[in-house]
Amino acid sequence: MEIDIAEELKQPEYTGENRCEPCTILNLAIAVVVSSLVARKTKLGGVLAIGLSITLIYLRGYLVPGTPTLTKRYLPPEVLRWFGKEPELELASGVGGVDSGDSPSNDSTDTPAAAAGSPSESHGESSEDDAPEEPVELDLETFFLSHDVLEPCADRDDLCLTDAFETDWLDAIDELDDDGVEPADAVAAFSFEEDPDDFDIESRDKAQLLVASHGIAGRWPSRPALIADIAASGVLEEWTPEWDDQGPETKGQVLNGLRMFLETCPTSGGEISMDEEVVESCCSSHDVIAVTCDETGERLFEQRLDTVDA
Known part of the structure:
Protein backbone atom coordinates (compact mmCIF):
# COMPACT_ATOMS: atom_id res chain seq x y z
CA MET A 1 0.00 0.00 0.00
CA PHE A 83 22.23 26.89 -10.85
CA GLY A 84 24.00 26.48 -14.17
CA LYS A 85 20.77 26.72 -16.13
CA GLU A 86 20.66 28.44 -19.49
CA PRO A 87 17.74 30.90 -19.36
CA GLU A 88 17.33 31.02 -23.13
CA LEU A 89 15.45 28.22 -24.83
CA GLU A 90 17.24 26.27 -27.53
CA LEU A 91 14.91 26.96 -30.43
CA ALA A 92 15.57 25.24 -33.73
CA SER A 93 16.60 28.17 -35.93
CA GLY A 94 18.73 26.37 -38.51
CA VAL A 95 22.27 27.71 -38.88
CA GLY A 96 23.27 31.06 -37.41
CA GLY A 97 20.07 31.68 -35.43
CA VAL A 98 20.45 32.98 -31.91
CA ASP A 99 19.35 29.61 -30.59
CA SER A 100 21.17 27.29 -32.95
CA GLY A 101 24.30 26.82 -30.86
CA ASP A 102 24.46 23.87 -28.50
CA SER A 103 28.10 23.48 -27.62
CA PRO A 104 29.03 20.61 -25.32
CA SER A 105 31.02 22.95 -23.10
CA ASN A 106 31.36 26.59 -22.19
CA ASP A 107 34.64 26.87 -24.10
CA SER A 108 34.48 29.79 -26.50
CA THR A 109 35.93 27.59 -29.23
CA ASP A 110 32.73 25.54 -29.23
CA THR A 111 30.55 28.20 -30.79
CA PRO A 112 28.66 27.19 -33.94
CA ALA A 113 30.94 29.24 -36.19
CA ALA A 114 34.11 27.74 -34.77
CA ALA A 115 32.70 24.24 -34.60
CA ALA A 116 31.48 24.36 -38.16
CA GLY A 117 34.56 25.85 -39.76
CA SER A 118 32.99 29.04 -41.01
CA PRO A 119 35.05 31.49 -43.08
CA SER A 120 35.65 33.52 -39.93
CA GLU A 121 37.42 30.64 -38.17
CA SER A 122 41.06 31.42 -37.49
CA HIS A 123 43.96 29.00 -37.18
CA GLY A 124 47.21 29.66 -35.44
CA GLU A 125 48.03 33.05 -34.00
CA SER A 126 45.31 35.66 -34.09
CA SER A 127 45.63 39.01 -35.78
CA GLU A 128 43.44 41.84 -36.92
CA ASP A 129 43.27 40.31 -40.39
CA ASP A 130 42.08 36.86 -39.28
CA ALA A 131 39.84 38.02 -36.42
CA PRO A 132 36.29 36.56 -36.59
CA GLU A 133 33.95 38.65 -38.67
CA GLU A 134 30.42 39.43 -37.63
CA PRO A 135 27.75 37.80 -39.85
CA VAL A 136 26.22 40.16 -42.38
CA GLU A 137 22.83 41.45 -41.25
CA LEU A 138 20.53 41.49 -44.24
CA ASP A 139 17.21 43.23 -44.66
CA LEU A 140 15.40 40.04 -45.58
CA GLU A 141 12.38 41.73 -47.13
CA THR A 142 14.57 43.84 -49.42
CA PHE A 143 16.72 40.84 -50.28
CA PHE A 144 13.76 38.65 -51.20
CA LEU A 145 11.90 41.34 -53.15
CA SER A 146 14.96 42.47 -55.09
CA HIS A 147 15.68 38.92 -56.26
CA ASP A 148 12.06 38.07 -57.19
CA VAL A 149 11.84 35.50 -54.42
CA LEU A 150 8.83 37.24 -52.84
CA GLU A 151 6.15 39.56 -54.16
CA PRO A 152 3.02 41.19 -52.71
CA CYS A 153 0.25 38.61 -52.30
CA ALA A 154 -2.68 38.89 -54.68
CA ASP A 155 -5.33 38.12 -52.07
CA ARG A 156 -4.04 39.72 -48.87
CA ASP A 157 -1.77 42.43 -47.49
CA ASP A 158 1.34 40.29 -47.13
CA LEU A 159 4.25 38.86 -49.08
CA CYS A 160 4.15 35.53 -50.91
CA LEU A 161 6.60 33.41 -52.84
CA THR A 162 6.69 34.17 -56.54
CA ASP A 163 5.32 31.33 -58.65
CA ALA A 164 8.66 30.83 -60.40
CA PHE A 165 10.71 30.61 -57.21
CA GLU A 166 8.16 28.41 -55.47
CA THR A 167 8.16 25.99 -58.39
CA ASP A 168 11.96 25.75 -58.42
CA TRP A 169 12.08 25.38 -54.65
CA LEU A 170 9.46 22.62 -54.46
CA ASP A 171 11.12 20.75 -57.33
CA ALA A 172 14.46 20.90 -55.46
CA ILE A 173 12.74 19.71 -52.27
CA ASP A 174 11.18 16.73 -54.06
CA GLU A 175 14.50 15.74 -55.61
CA LEU A 176 16.36 16.04 -52.32
CA ASP A 177 13.68 14.14 -50.40
CA ASP A 178 13.78 11.29 -52.91
CA ASP A 179 17.57 11.03 -52.80
CA GLY A 180 17.87 11.46 -49.04
CA VAL A 181 19.85 14.04 -47.07
CA GLU A 182 23.54 13.58 -46.34
CA PRO A 183 25.79 15.73 -44.11
CA ALA A 184 27.69 16.77 -47.23
CA ASP A 185 24.48 18.32 -48.61
CA ALA A 186 24.16 20.58 -45.56
CA VAL A 187 27.87 21.42 -45.55
CA ALA A 188 27.69 22.52 -49.19
CA ALA A 189 24.41 24.41 -48.71
CA PHE A 190 25.87 26.58 -45.95
CA SER A 191 29.45 26.84 -47.27
CA PHE A 192 31.16 25.34 -44.25
CA GLU A 193 34.90 25.00 -44.83
CA GLU A 194 35.56 21.83 -42.86
CA ASP A 195 35.67 18.41 -44.46
CA PRO A 196 32.11 17.04 -44.89
CA ASP A 197 33.32 13.82 -43.29
CA ASP A 198 33.69 15.78 -40.03
CA PHE A 199 29.92 16.36 -39.90
CA ASP A 200 26.98 14.18 -39.08
CA ILE A 201 23.20 14.64 -38.96
CA GLU A 202 21.57 13.45 -35.73
CA SER A 203 17.91 13.20 -34.75
CA ARG A 204 16.84 14.24 -31.26
CA ASP A 205 13.13 13.77 -30.84
CA LYS A 206 11.87 15.48 -34.01
CA ALA A 207 14.74 17.94 -34.26
CA GLN A 208 17.56 17.51 -36.78
CA LEU A 209 21.06 18.52 -35.67
CA LEU A 210 24.08 19.13 -37.87
CA VAL A 211 26.94 18.05 -35.63
CA ALA A 212 30.54 19.05 -36.25
CA SER A 213 33.65 17.79 -34.51
CA HIS A 214 33.52 20.50 -31.81
CA GLY A 215 29.81 21.13 -31.35
CA ILE A 216 26.48 21.64 -33.06
CA ALA A 217 26.57 23.75 -36.22
CA GLY A 218 22.82 23.90 -36.84
CA ARG A 219 19.50 22.83 -35.40
CA TRP A 220 16.25 22.40 -37.30
CA PRO A 221 12.82 21.65 -35.79
CA SER A 222 12.20 18.77 -38.23
CA ARG A 223 13.56 16.88 -41.22
CA PRO A 224 11.28 18.80 -43.66
CA ALA A 225 12.73 22.08 -42.33
CA LEU A 226 16.29 20.85 -42.96
CA ILE A 227 15.37 19.64 -46.44
CA ALA A 228 13.68 22.96 -47.22
CA ASP A 229 16.82 24.92 -46.25
CA ILE A 230 19.21 22.77 -48.26
CA ALA A 231 16.93 22.88 -51.30
CA ALA A 232 16.40 26.64 -51.03
CA SER A 233 20.16 27.22 -50.85
CA GLY A 234 20.61 25.43 -54.15
CA VAL A 235 17.89 27.51 -55.81
CA LEU A 236 19.22 30.78 -54.40
CA GLU A 237 22.64 29.90 -55.79
CA GLU A 238 21.07 30.09 -59.25
CA TRP A 239 18.83 33.07 -58.54
CA THR A 240 21.23 35.38 -56.68
CA PRO A 241 24.77 35.96 -58.00
CA GLU A 242 26.10 36.91 -54.56
CA TRP A 243 24.82 33.80 -52.75
CA ASP A 244 28.17 31.99 -52.92
CA ASP A 245 29.84 34.96 -51.23
CA GLN A 246 27.70 34.67 -48.08
CA GLY A 247 28.93 32.89 -44.96
CA PRO A 248 27.12 30.09 -43.11
CA GLU A 249 25.41 32.35 -40.54
CA THR A 250 24.15 34.81 -43.15
CA LYS A 251 22.82 31.96 -45.27
CA GLY A 252 21.17 30.50 -42.20
CA GLN A 253 19.51 33.83 -41.45
CA VAL A 254 18.10 34.05 -44.99
CA LEU A 255 16.94 30.44 -45.18
CA ASN A 256 15.32 30.46 -41.75
CA GLY A 257 13.32 33.55 -42.71
CA LEU A 258 12.39 32.14 -46.11
CA ARG A 259 10.94 28.97 -44.56
CA MET A 260 8.10 31.04 -43.09
CA PHE A 261 6.67 31.61 -46.58
CA LEU A 262 6.07 27.96 -47.42
CA GLU A 263 2.35 27.33 -47.91
CA THR A 264 2.52 23.53 -48.09
CA CYS A 265 4.52 21.04 -46.07
CA PRO A 266 7.80 20.43 -47.96
CA THR A 267 7.72 16.61 -47.85
CA SER A 268 4.10 15.59 -47.31
CA GLY A 269 2.48 18.33 -49.38
CA GLY A 270 -0.22 18.95 -46.78
CA GLU A 271 -1.40 22.28 -45.43
CA ILE A 272 0.50 24.23 -42.80
CA SER A 273 -0.66 26.53 -40.02
CA MET A 274 0.86 29.28 -37.90
CA ASP A 275 0.03 29.38 -34.19
CA GLU A 276 1.32 30.63 -30.88
CA GLU A 277 2.64 27.86 -28.64
CA VAL A 278 4.56 27.50 -25.41
CA VAL A 279 8.01 25.89 -25.54
CA GLU A 280 9.45 24.70 -22.24
CA SER A 281 12.74 23.53 -20.83
CA CYS A 282 13.30 22.34 -17.28
CA CYS A 283 13.32 25.83 -15.80
CA SER A 284 11.97 28.28 -18.37
CA SER A 285 9.15 28.69 -20.84
CA HIS A 286 8.43 31.14 -23.63
CA ASP A 287 5.65 31.84 -26.09
CA VAL A 288 6.74 31.14 -29.66
CA ILE A 289 5.33 31.56 -33.14
CA ALA A 290 5.29 28.10 -34.70
CA VAL A 291 4.67 27.09 -38.32
CA THR A 292 3.62 23.44 -38.42
CA CYS A 293 2.58 20.82 -40.97
CA ASP A 294 -1.05 20.00 -40.14
CA GLU A 295 -0.98 16.36 -41.24
CA THR A 296 2.31 15.26 -39.72
CA GLY A 297 2.74 17.73 -36.84
CA GLU A 298 6.29 18.47 -38.03
CA ARG A 299 7.41 22.00 -37.25
CA LEU A 300 8.94 24.13 -39.98
CA PHE A 301 9.70 27.33 -38.10
CA GLU A 302 9.72 28.67 -34.57
CA GLN A 303 10.59 32.06 -33.12
CA ARG A 304 10.14 33.56 -29.68
CA LEU A 305 7.17 35.89 -29.65
CA ASP A 306 8.96 38.55 -27.63
CA THR A 307 11.60 38.90 -30.37
CA VAL A 308 9.04 39.71 -33.05
CA ASP A 309 8.72 43.39 -33.91
CA ALA A 310 5.31 44.73 -33.05
Missing part, protein backbone atom coordinates in the same frame (compact mmCIF):
# COMPACT_ATOMS: atom_id res chain seq x y z
CA GLU A 2 2.82 2.40 0.91
CA ILE A 3 4.58 1.56 -2.34
CA ASP A 4 1.39 2.26 -4.32
CA ILE A 5 0.98 5.66 -2.65
CA ALA A 6 4.60 6.57 -3.39
CA GLU A 7 4.20 5.54 -7.03
CA GLU A 8 1.06 7.65 -7.36
CA LEU A 9 2.83 10.68 -5.90
CA LYS A 10 5.82 10.43 -8.24
CA GLN A 11 6.04 12.94 -11.08
CA PRO A 12 8.86 11.91 -13.45
CA GLU A 13 8.41 15.10 -15.48
CA TYR A 14 9.71 17.09 -12.48
CA THR A 15 12.20 14.63 -10.93
CA GLY A 16 15.39 12.83 -11.87
CA GLU A 17 17.03 14.42 -14.92
CA ASN A 18 14.01 16.70 -15.27
CA ARG A 19 14.30 18.11 -11.75
CA CYS A 20 14.46 21.90 -11.61
CA GLU A 21 17.11 22.80 -9.04
CA PRO A 22 15.77 26.33 -8.43
CA CYS A 23 12.31 24.85 -7.77
CA THR A 24 13.78 22.32 -5.36
CA ILE A 25 15.83 24.90 -3.44
CA LEU A 26 12.86 27.29 -3.23
CA ASN A 27 10.54 24.58 -1.93
CA LEU A 28 13.10 23.30 0.58
CA ALA A 29 13.44 26.83 1.92
CA ILE A 30 9.65 27.10 2.24
CA ALA A 31 9.58 23.71 3.98
CA VAL A 32 12.19 24.82 6.51
CA VAL A 33 10.31 28.03 7.29
CA VAL A 34 6.95 26.28 7.68
CA SER A 35 8.45 23.46 9.77
CA SER A 36 10.16 26.02 12.04
CA LEU A 37 6.84 27.73 12.66
CA VAL A 38 5.19 24.40 13.44
CA ALA A 39 8.09 23.44 15.73
CA ARG A 40 7.36 26.48 17.89
CA LYS A 41 4.08 24.82 18.83
CA THR A 42 5.30 21.23 18.90
CA LYS A 43 8.75 19.86 18.15
CA LEU A 44 7.31 16.54 16.99
CA GLY A 45 5.03 18.39 14.56
CA GLY A 46 8.01 20.31 13.21
CA VAL A 47 9.97 17.09 12.63
CA LEU A 48 7.00 15.47 10.90
CA ALA A 49 6.41 18.57 8.78
CA ILE A 50 10.00 18.75 7.52
CA GLY A 51 10.08 14.99 6.90
CA LEU A 52 6.82 15.04 4.95
CA SER A 53 7.91 18.10 2.99
CA ILE A 54 11.23 16.56 1.96
CA THR A 55 9.46 13.35 0.92
CA LEU A 56 6.99 15.24 -1.25
CA ILE A 57 9.73 17.32 -2.84
CA TYR A 58 11.73 14.17 -3.56
CA LEU A 59 8.77 12.35 -5.12
CA ARG A 60 7.02 15.23 -6.87
CA GLY A 61 9.82 17.71 -7.51
CA TYR A 62 8.10 20.47 -5.55
CA LEU A 63 5.99 21.12 -2.45
CA VAL A 64 3.94 24.19 -3.32
CA PRO A 65 1.47 23.55 -6.20
CA GLY A 66 2.27 25.51 -9.33
CA THR A 67 5.96 26.00 -8.50
CA PRO A 68 7.30 24.75 -11.89
CA THR A 69 5.00 27.05 -13.83
CA LEU A 70 5.74 30.06 -11.64
CA THR A 71 9.50 29.39 -11.75
CA LYS A 72 9.58 29.03 -15.53
CA ARG A 73 7.61 32.21 -16.04
CA TYR A 74 8.97 34.55 -13.39
CA LEU A 75 12.34 33.38 -12.01
CA PRO A 76 14.96 35.93 -13.16
CA PRO A 77 17.61 34.66 -15.63
CA GLU A 78 20.34 35.66 -13.15
CA VAL A 79 18.94 33.19 -10.61
CA LEU A 80 18.82 30.42 -13.22
CA ARG A 81 22.49 31.04 -14.01
CA TRP A 82 23.36 30.48 -10.34
Whole structure:
Protein backbone atom coordinates (compact mmCIF):
# COMPACT_ATOMS: atom_id res chain seq x y z
CA MET A 1 0.00 0.00 0.00
CA GLU A 2 2.82 2.40 0.91
CA ILE A 3 4.58 1.56 -2.34
CA ASP A 4 1.39 2.26 -4.32
CA ILE A 5 0.98 5.66 -2.65
CA ALA A 6 4.60 6.57 -3.39
CA GLU A 7 4.20 5.54 -7.03
CA GLU A 8 1.06 7.65 -7.36
CA LEU A 9 2.83 10.68 -5.90
CA LYS A 10 5.82 10.43 -8.24
CA GLN A 11 6.04 12.94 -11.08
CA PRO A 12 8.86 11.91 -13.45
CA GLU A 13 8.41 15.10 -15.48
CA TYR A 14 9.71 17.09 -12.48
CA THR A 15 12.20 14.63 -10.93
CA GLY A 16 15.39 12.83 -11.87
CA GLU A 17 17.03 14.42 -14.92
CA ASN A 18 14.01 16.70 -15.27
CA ARG A 19 14.30 18.11 -11.75
CA CYS A 20 14.46 21.90 -11.61
CA GLU A 21 17.11 22.80 -9.04
CA PRO A 22 15.77 26.33 -8.43
CA CYS A 23 12.31 24.85 -7.77
CA THR A 24 13.78 22.32 -5.36
CA ILE A 25 15.83 24.90 -3.44
CA LEU A 26 12.86 27.29 -3.23
CA ASN A 27 10.54 24.58 -1.93
CA LEU A 28 13.10 23.30 0.58
CA ALA A 29 13.44 26.83 1.92
CA ILE A 30 9.65 27.10 2.24
CA ALA A 31 9.58 23.71 3.98
CA VAL A 32 12.19 24.82 6.51
CA VAL A 33 10.31 28.03 7.29
CA VAL A 34 6.95 26.28 7.68
CA SER A 35 8.45 23.46 9.77
CA SER A 36 10.16 26.02 12.04
CA LEU A 37 6.84 27.73 12.66
CA VAL A 38 5.19 24.40 13.44
CA ALA A 39 8.09 23.44 15.73
CA ARG A 40 7.36 26.48 17.89
CA LYS A 41 4.08 24.82 18.83
CA THR A 42 5.30 21.23 18.90
CA LYS A 43 8.75 19.86 18.15
CA LEU A 44 7.31 16.54 16.99
CA GLY A 45 5.03 18.39 14.56
CA GLY A 46 8.01 20.31 13.21
CA VAL A 47 9.97 17.09 12.63
CA LEU A 48 7.00 15.47 10.90
CA ALA A 49 6.41 18.57 8.78
CA ILE A 50 10.00 18.75 7.52
CA GLY A 51 10.08 14.99 6.90
CA LEU A 52 6.82 15.04 4.95
CA SER A 53 7.91 18.10 2.99
CA ILE A 54 11.23 16.56 1.96
CA THR A 55 9.46 13.35 0.92
CA LEU A 56 6.99 15.24 -1.25
CA ILE A 57 9.73 17.32 -2.84
CA TYR A 58 11.73 14.17 -3.56
CA LEU A 59 8.77 12.35 -5.12
CA ARG A 60 7.02 15.23 -6.87
CA GLY A 61 9.82 17.71 -7.51
CA TYR A 62 8.10 20.47 -5.55
CA LEU A 63 5.99 21.12 -2.45
CA VAL A 64 3.94 24.19 -3.32
CA PRO A 65 1.47 23.55 -6.20
CA GLY A 66 2.27 25.51 -9.33
CA THR A 67 5.96 26.00 -8.50
CA PRO A 68 7.30 24.75 -11.89
CA THR A 69 5.00 27.05 -13.83
CA LEU A 70 5.74 30.06 -11.64
CA THR A 71 9.50 29.39 -11.75
CA LYS A 72 9.58 29.03 -15.53
CA ARG A 73 7.61 32.21 -16.04
CA TYR A 74 8.97 34.55 -13.39
CA LEU A 75 12.34 33.38 -12.01
CA PRO A 76 14.96 35.93 -13.16
CA PRO A 77 17.61 34.66 -15.63
CA GLU A 78 20.34 35.66 -13.15
CA VAL A 79 18.94 33.19 -10.61
CA LEU A 80 18.82 30.42 -13.22
CA ARG A 81 22.49 31.04 -14.01
CA TRP A 82 23.36 30.48 -10.34
CA PHE A 83 22.23 26.89 -10.85
CA GLY A 84 24.00 26.48 -14.17
CA LYS A 85 20.77 26.72 -16.13
CA GLU A 86 20.66 28.44 -19.49
CA PRO A 87 17.74 30.90 -19.36
CA GLU A 88 17.33 31.02 -23.13
CA LEU A 89 15.45 28.22 -24.83
CA GLU A 90 17.24 26.27 -27.53
CA LEU A 91 14.91 26.96 -30.43
CA ALA A 92 15.57 25.24 -33.73
CA SER A 93 16.60 28.17 -35.93
CA GLY A 94 18.73 26.37 -38.51
CA VAL A 95 22.27 27.71 -38.88
CA GLY A 96 23.27 31.06 -37.41
CA GLY A 97 20.07 31.68 -35.43
CA VAL A 98 20.45 32.98 -31.91
CA ASP A 99 19.35 29.61 -30.59
CA SER A 100 21.17 27.29 -32.95
CA GLY A 101 24.30 26.82 -30.86
CA ASP A 102 24.46 23.87 -28.50
CA SER A 103 28.10 23.48 -27.62
CA PRO A 104 29.03 20.61 -25.32
CA SER A 105 31.02 22.95 -23.10
CA ASN A 106 31.36 26.59 -22.19
CA ASP A 107 34.64 26.87 -24.10
CA SER A 108 34.48 29.79 -26.50
CA THR A 109 35.93 27.59 -29.23
CA ASP A 110 32.73 25.54 -29.23
CA THR A 111 30.55 28.20 -30.79
CA PRO A 112 28.66 27.19 -33.94
CA ALA A 113 30.94 29.24 -36.19
CA ALA A 114 34.11 27.74 -34.77
CA ALA A 115 32.70 24.24 -34.60
CA ALA A 116 31.48 24.36 -38.16
CA GLY A 117 34.56 25.85 -39.76
CA SER A 118 32.99 29.04 -41.01
CA PRO A 119 35.05 31.49 -43.08
CA SER A 120 35.65 33.52 -39.93
CA GLU A 121 37.42 30.64 -38.17
CA SER A 122 41.06 31.42 -37.49
CA HIS A 123 43.96 29.00 -37.18
CA GLY A 124 47.21 29.66 -35.44
CA GLU A 125 48.03 33.05 -34.00
CA SER A 126 45.31 35.66 -34.09
CA SER A 127 45.63 39.01 -35.78
CA GLU A 128 43.44 41.84 -36.92
CA ASP A 129 43.27 40.31 -40.39
CA ASP A 130 42.08 36.86 -39.28
CA ALA A 131 39.84 38.02 -36.42
CA PRO A 132 36.29 36.56 -36.59
CA GLU A 133 33.95 38.65 -38.67
CA GLU A 134 30.42 39.43 -37.63
CA PRO A 135 27.75 37.80 -39.85
CA VAL A 136 26.22 40.16 -42.38
CA GLU A 137 22.83 41.45 -41.25
CA LEU A 138 20.53 41.49 -44.24
CA ASP A 139 17.21 43.23 -44.66
CA LEU A 140 15.40 40.04 -45.58
CA GLU A 141 12.38 41.73 -47.13
CA THR A 142 14.57 43.84 -49.42
CA PHE A 143 16.72 40.84 -50.28
CA PHE A 144 13.76 38.65 -51.20
CA LEU A 145 11.90 41.34 -53.15
CA SER A 146 14.96 42.47 -55.09
CA HIS A 147 15.68 38.92 -56.26
CA ASP A 148 12.06 38.07 -57.19
CA VAL A 149 11.84 35.50 -54.42
CA LEU A 150 8.83 37.24 -52.84
CA GLU A 151 6.15 39.56 -54.16
CA PRO A 152 3.02 41.19 -52.71
CA CYS A 153 0.25 38.61 -52.30
CA ALA A 154 -2.68 38.89 -54.68
CA ASP A 155 -5.33 38.12 -52.07
CA ARG A 156 -4.04 39.72 -48.87
CA ASP A 157 -1.77 42.43 -47.49
CA ASP A 158 1.34 40.29 -47.13
CA LEU A 159 4.25 38.86 -49.08
CA CYS A 160 4.15 35.53 -50.91
CA LEU A 161 6.60 33.41 -52.84
CA THR A 162 6.69 34.17 -56.54
CA ASP A 163 5.32 31.33 -58.65
CA ALA A 164 8.66 30.83 -60.40
CA PHE A 165 10.71 30.61 -57.21
CA GLU A 166 8.16 28.41 -55.47
CA THR A 167 8.16 25.99 -58.39
CA ASP A 168 11.96 25.75 -58.42
CA TRP A 169 12.08 25.38 -54.65
CA LEU A 170 9.46 22.62 -54.46
CA ASP A 171 11.12 20.75 -57.33
CA ALA A 172 14.46 20.90 -55.46
CA ILE A 173 12.74 19.71 -52.27
CA ASP A 174 11.18 16.73 -54.06
CA GLU A 175 14.50 15.74 -55.61
CA LEU A 176 16.36 16.04 -52.32
CA ASP A 177 13.68 14.14 -50.40
CA ASP A 178 13.78 11.29 -52.91
CA ASP A 179 17.57 11.03 -52.80
CA GLY A 180 17.87 11.46 -49.04
CA VAL A 181 19.85 14.04 -47.07
CA GLU A 182 23.54 13.58 -46.34
CA PRO A 183 25.79 15.73 -44.11
CA ALA A 184 27.69 16.77 -47.23
CA ASP A 185 24.48 18.32 -48.61
CA ALA A 186 24.16 20.58 -45.56
CA VAL A 187 27.87 21.42 -45.55
CA ALA A 188 27.69 22.52 -49.19
CA ALA A 189 24.41 24.41 -48.71
CA PHE A 190 25.87 26.58 -45.95
CA SER A 191 29.45 26.84 -47.27
CA PHE A 192 31.16 25.34 -44.25
CA GLU A 193 34.90 25.00 -44.83
CA GLU A 194 35.56 21.83 -42.86
CA ASP A 195 35.67 18.41 -44.46
CA PRO A 196 32.11 17.04 -44.89
CA ASP A 197 33.32 13.82 -43.29
CA ASP A 198 33.69 15.78 -40.03
CA PHE A 199 29.92 16.36 -39.90
CA ASP A 200 26.98 14.18 -39.08
CA ILE A 201 23.20 14.64 -38.96
CA GLU A 202 21.57 13.45 -35.73
CA SER A 203 17.91 13.20 -34.75
CA ARG A 204 16.84 14.24 -31.26
CA ASP A 205 13.13 13.77 -30.84
CA LYS A 206 11.87 15.48 -34.01
CA ALA A 207 14.74 17.94 -34.26
CA GLN A 208 17.56 17.51 -36.78
CA LEU A 209 21.06 18.52 -35.67
CA LEU A 210 24.08 19.13 -37.87
CA VAL A 211 26.94 18.05 -35.63
CA ALA A 212 30.54 19.05 -36.25
CA SER A 213 33.65 17.79 -34.51
CA HIS A 214 33.52 20.50 -31.81
CA GLY A 215 29.81 21.13 -31.35
CA ILE A 216 26.48 21.64 -33.06
CA ALA A 217 26.57 23.75 -36.22
CA GLY A 218 22.82 23.90 -36.84
CA ARG A 219 19.50 22.83 -35.40
CA TRP A 220 16.25 22.40 -37.30
CA PRO A 221 12.82 21.65 -35.79
CA SER A 222 12.20 18.77 -38.23
CA ARG A 223 13.56 16.88 -41.22
CA PRO A 224 11.28 18.80 -43.66
CA ALA A 225 12.73 22.08 -42.33
CA LEU A 226 16.29 20.85 -42.96
CA ILE A 227 15.37 19.64 -46.44
CA ALA A 228 13.68 22.96 -47.22
CA ASP A 229 16.82 24.92 -46.25
CA ILE A 230 19.21 22.77 -48.26
CA ALA A 231 16.93 22.88 -51.30
CA ALA A 232 16.40 26.64 -51.03
CA SER A 233 20.16 27.22 -50.85
CA GLY A 234 20.61 25.43 -54.15
CA VAL A 235 17.89 27.51 -55.81
CA LEU A 236 19.22 30.78 -54.40
CA GLU A 237 22.64 29.90 -55.79
CA GLU A 238 21.07 30.09 -59.25
CA TRP A 239 18.83 33.07 -58.54
CA THR A 240 21.23 35.38 -56.68
CA PRO A 241 24.77 35.96 -58.00
CA GLU A 242 26.10 36.91 -54.56
CA TRP A 243 24.82 33.80 -52.75
CA ASP A 244 28.17 31.99 -52.92
CA ASP A 245 29.84 34.96 -51.23
CA GLN A 246 27.70 34.67 -48.08
CA GLY A 247 28.93 32.89 -44.96
CA PRO A 248 27.12 30.09 -43.11
CA GLU A 249 25.41 32.35 -40.54
CA THR A 250 24.15 34.81 -43.15
CA LYS A 251 22.82 31.96 -45.27
CA GLY A 252 21.17 30.50 -42.20
CA GLN A 253 19.51 33.83 -41.45
CA VAL A 254 18.10 34.05 -44.99
CA LEU A 255 16.94 30.44 -45.18
CA ASN A 256 15.32 30.46 -41.75
CA GLY A 257 13.32 33.55 -42.71
CA LEU A 258 12.39 32.14 -46.11
CA ARG A 259 10.94 28.97 -44.56
CA MET A 260 8.10 31.04 -43.09
CA PHE A 261 6.67 31.61 -46.58
CA LEU A 262 6.07 27.96 -47.42
CA GLU A 263 2.35 27.33 -47.91
CA THR A 264 2.52 23.53 -48.09
CA CYS A 265 4.52 21.04 -46.07
CA PRO A 266 7.80 20.43 -47.96
CA THR A 267 7.72 16.61 -47.85
CA SER A 268 4.10 15.59 -47.31
CA GLY A 269 2.48 18.33 -49.38
CA GLY A 270 -0.22 18.95 -46.78
CA GLU A 271 -1.40 22.28 -45.43
CA ILE A 272 0.50 24.23 -42.80
CA SER A 273 -0.66 26.53 -40.02
CA MET A 274 0.86 29.28 -37.90
CA ASP A 275 0.03 29.38 -34.19
CA GLU A 276 1.32 30.63 -30.88
CA GLU A 277 2.64 27.86 -28.64
CA VAL A 278 4.56 27.50 -25.41
CA VAL A 279 8.01 25.89 -25.54
CA GLU A 280 9.45 24.70 -22.24
CA SER A 281 12.74 23.53 -20.83
CA CYS A 282 13.30 22.34 -17.28
CA CYS A 283 13.32 25.83 -15.80
CA SER A 284 11.97 28.28 -18.37
CA SER A 285 9.15 28.69 -20.84
CA HIS A 286 8.43 31.14 -23.63
CA ASP A 287 5.65 31.84 -26.09
CA VAL A 288 6.74 31.14 -29.66
CA ILE A 289 5.33 31.56 -33.14
CA ALA A 290 5.29 28.10 -34.70
CA VAL A 291 4.67 27.09 -38.32
CA THR A 292 3.62 23.44 -38.42
CA CYS A 293 2.58 20.82 -40.97
CA ASP A 294 -1.05 20.00 -40.14
CA GLU A 295 -0.98 16.36 -41.24
CA THR A 296 2.31 15.26 -39.72
CA GLY A 297 2.74 17.73 -36.84
CA GLU A 298 6.29 18.47 -38.03
CA ARG A 299 7.41 22.00 -37.25
CA LEU A 300 8.94 24.13 -39.98
CA PHE A 301 9.70 27.33 -38.10
CA GLU A 302 9.72 28.67 -34.57
CA GLN A 303 10.59 32.06 -33.12
CA ARG A 304 10.14 33.56 -29.68
CA LEU A 305 7.17 35.89 -29.65
CA ASP A 306 8.96 38.55 -27.63
CA THR A 307 11.60 38.90 -30.37
CA VAL A 308 9.04 39.71 -33.05
CA ASP A 309 8.72 43.39 -33.91
CA ALA A 310 5.31 44.73 -33.05
